[in-house]
Amino acid sequence: MAGSALRRLMAEYKQLTLNPPEGIIAGPITEENYFEWEALITGPEGTCFEGGVFPAKLVFPSDYPLSPPKMTFTCEMFHPNIYADGRVCISILHAPGDDPMGYESSSERWSPVQSVEKILLSVISMLAEPNDESGANVDAAKMWRENREEFNKIAEKLVRKTLGIPINP
Amino acid sequence: MSIPLATAKMTSLTAVAVSLVLSGCVIGNAFRRKEQFFPAVVYICKSNPSMAIMYMQALITVYLLGKLIGKIFFGTLRPAESERLIEKSWYAITETCLAFTIFKDDLSPKFVALFTLLLFLKCFHWLAEDRVDYMERTPVISVLFHIRIWSLLTVLTIADVYFVHDAYITTITKGPSVQLVFGFEYALLITLAMTACTKYVLHGFDVHSDTFWESKAVLLLYLEFFIGLCKAVMYIAFLIIMVKTYTVPLFAFRPMYHTLRNFKKVFQDLVLSRKAIHNMNTLYPDATAQDLQTIENVCIICREDMSAAAAKKLPCNHIFHTSCLRSWFQRHQTCPTCRLDILRPTPITLPSTTVSGPPPTSVPPTVGASTPSSSVSSSNNADANGQGLPGHNQAGNISNFFNNQSPLPYQFRQYAYQQQRTSVDGNNSNTNENLNNSDSQQNNMSESWAEYLNIPGPSFFNVQQSSSSNINFDNRTPFPGNIPFVGGVAIQHPELPADLDTLSHEELYQMEQNTRAACIARLKYVTDIKTMLDAAMVMMNHYSSACLVAGLDSTNSTDSTNESNTKHLDDYEQFESRPSSNSSSETDSSDISNITYELEETDEQRKIRLKRLKKFTTFGNHTI
Numbered sequence: 001m002a003g004s005a006l007r008r009l010m011a012e013y014k015q016l017t018l019n020p021p022e023g024i025i026a027g028p029i030t031e032e033n034y035f036e037w038e039a040l041i042t043g044p045e046g047t048c049f050e051g052g053v054f055p056a057k058l059v060f061p062s063d064y065p066l067s068p069p070k071m072t073f074t075c076e077m078f079h080p081n082i083y084a085d086g087r088v089c090i091s092i093l094h095a096p097g098d099d100p101m102g103y104e105s106s107s108e109r110w111s112p113v114q115s116v117e118k119i120l121l122s123v124i125s126m127l128a129e130p131n132d133e134s135g136a137n138v139d140a141a142k143m144w145r146e147n148r149e150e151f152n153k154i155a156e157k158l159v160r161k162t163l164g165i166p167i168n169p
Numbered sequence: 170m171s172i173p174l175a176t177a178k179m180t181s182l183t184a185v186a187v188s189l190v191l192s193g194c195v196i197g198n199a200f201r202r203k204e205q206f207f208p209a210v211v212y213i214c215k216s217n218p219s220m221a222i223m224y225m226q227a228l229i230t231v232y233l234l235g236k237l238i239g240k241i242f243f244g245t246l247r248p249a250e251s252e253r254l255i256e257k258s259w260y261a262i263t264e265t266c267l268a269f270t271i272f273k274d275d276l277s278p279k280f281v282a283l284f285t286l287l288l289f290l291k292c293f294h295w296l297a298e299d300r301v302d303y304m305e306r307t308p309v310i311s312v313l314f315h316i317r318i319w320s321l322l323t324v325l326t327i328a329d330v331y332f333v334h335d336a337y338i339t340t341i342t343k344g345p346s347v348q349l350v351f352g353f354e355y356a357l358l359i360t361l362a363m364t365a366c367t368k369y370v371l372h373g374f375d376v377h378s379d380t381f382w383e384s385k386a387v388l389l390l391y392l393e394f395f396i397g398l399c400k401a402v403m404y405i406a407f408l409i410i411m412v413k414t415y416t417v418p419l420f421a422f423r424p425m426y427h428t429l430r431n432f433k434k435v436f437q438d439l440v441l442s443r444k445a446i447h448n449m450n451t452l453y454p455d456a457t458a459q460d461l462q463t464i465e466n467v468c469i470i471c472r473e474d475m476s477a478a479a480a481k482k483l484p485c486n487h488i489f490h491t492s493c494l495r496s497w498f499q500r501h502q503t504c505p506t507c508r509l510d511i512l513r514p515t516p517i518t519l520p521s522t523t524v525s526g527p528p529p530t531s532v533p534p535t536v537g538a539s540t541p542s543s544s545v546s547s548s549n550n551a552d553a554n555g556q557g558l559p560g561h562n563q564a565g566n567i568s569n570f571f572n573n574q575s576p577l578p579y580q581f582r583q584y585a586y587q588q589q590r591t592s593v594d595g596n597n598s599n600t601n602e603n604l605n606n607s608d609s610q611q612n613n614m615s616e617s618w619a620e621y622l623n624i625p626g627p628s629f630f631n632v633q634q635s636s637s638s639n640i641n642f643d644n645r646t647p648f649p650g651n652i653p654f655v656g657g658v659a660i661q662h663p664e665l666p667a668d669l670d671t672l673s674h675e676e677l678y679q680m681e682q683n684t685r686a687a688c689i690a691r692l693k694y695v696t697d698i699k700t701m702l703d704a705a706m707v708m709m710n711h712y713s714s715a716c717l718v719a720g721l722d723s724t725n726s727t728d729s730t731n732e733s734n735t736k737h738l739d740d741y742e743q744f745e746s747r748p749s750s751n752s753s754s755e756t757d758s759s760d761i762s763n764i765t766y767e768l769e770e771t772d773e774q775r776k777i778r779l780k781r782l783k784k785f786t787t788f789g790n791h792t793i
Contacts, residue, residue, distance in 0.1 A: 033303075
């Protein structure tokens, strides 16, 4: 019988396909490997990321859902909680016990109750409201705090890039 | 590695091409000058630049050979695999370079070749491990996969054993040399190969069995523990030998640290999970069919349906598959939904003992009315809780505080969690959820009140019905919401109020004597009171910190806090107007009607309430 991780991922995939939440598309890259997913996230309305469609990759550990998956944006991103290489740094993706930034309380950490859908929803809310205390991208955090206009400009450029619209001068 | 794989591939292709061209030039140049085979070889060997190019060519040939063998055994690597491989090889190369610094006297092409071989074998071991893990991830496993894994693991084990043996013989006959390091490294690789073999067998069984294999996770944990122990022992032995014969082996420190840390973690996991699983098996009840009906009947860990036989109910009323809980407890010993610490002394028997006293007579009807729905409300609660993550730290500390005292009843803890949850939850976008939750929270709290009121005999809190106007916290106390906490303390003390009424005259007389037992009992009560006071202090601290959080959130989620606070106040009012419970015989029907009258909400009360609330929030803001 297939492993529990595999069955749970299949169940989540089914759930996401049957009742897709707004602004999220996610599923395994190939049906041969359910542990690597691709996700498309639309930028939340009313924020500087509005209208963008951001591709990301989710890699699940073999003991999912006991351990959290890793999420990486595969497009260029400029955001206080996203590392330069695209890795997403939010507390829901960190197992209780490890704390890369030293500020998260264990109450916000990963637990098997979470799911892909909740992760993606938290990422959307992270796009809407960056947490500038986390220094995944210090430049972005600084700009978010001190020069919001410039930040919005960069975000708009990124949105255009993901949509393939030429950037206006 | 931040270098994209495509670029890496391009660079390696260019490197191969350049080295081929260069070595071609060198050989061509030598033959053009010397024209015969032997003189040409001598010429190349004598010229340093030519030799350098030839070495590089050899290295690249080995690399290509390794790729070829990899292709045979693994086919195309998945991106995740090659990423992990590249990362690990960088560490391995750095450590090898560090090792060279210790054995710089022995440095010769032969050793470089041996180290390269070691590196390649290491890579194959890592890949084999990855592949075996991959078995769990894919629904389709071909025959080719099995053949590849089997042959690979056999070849690797034979190679490891051969090299360990070789190193042993060399060290025995020629004394300690760099072979020590090789022997040690290959011995480590044997453990890796053995892990992969065992895992392969376990996964194989799992794939072919028709039912879910429950004990697999436990077996894997034991395997990890055993391998960790082997590795830790090996590293320590190696360190001692190296320090005695050479110097401190710097290159082994990083992996040694990792191994020891992992081992410590696995050991802790093992001990704690055994304890948690033992707790689960012995103390927590199986979920009944009724329990399952009231909730959605889906185990939130594996998202599959639950049957009554295979599900357990935790003290916090959350229900999961026994097998899912077991594997989760191997990582963390908390409730997956509300993070209740499973390892504290369990209060599961407490509610029944408190209720088992003489039948309650003084329960105000308004409070009593909500008890029948309590079990439903708490399971609703389970669902609502699933959406958010209630705080754990502080409540956990309090529970530790009570470890040697009687444990907190779970209603109180749950309440404390929710209390914090509503404040932490401010940034959660589901305000709807929030409202639902505060509803169930109210139900839940009235449940705990009902529990409390069931305690017979003299109450610890002699709050007179008429004194509700005297207890005017409005202007002085900025914590209208802290009443539940105080109530929690009252619940958690089991000995104080019970049984005093039922004592016979003889018994009372006996107690008045200055016997040793009586003295001890009195002293015990005094210490209990002290503990309770301390506990109250802790609660107050806890509450004021919760208040801080609430104050932070009050800017963006004032609506929801208002909502829930008003509810606390309702309960508080109920509490205030509760008649003194030691006068249980006096409670008659007129009293009850009085109470209901008291509880009816007037505009006046509403105003007072809002005022308190305002105070409360402004206080929260001031303290920041």
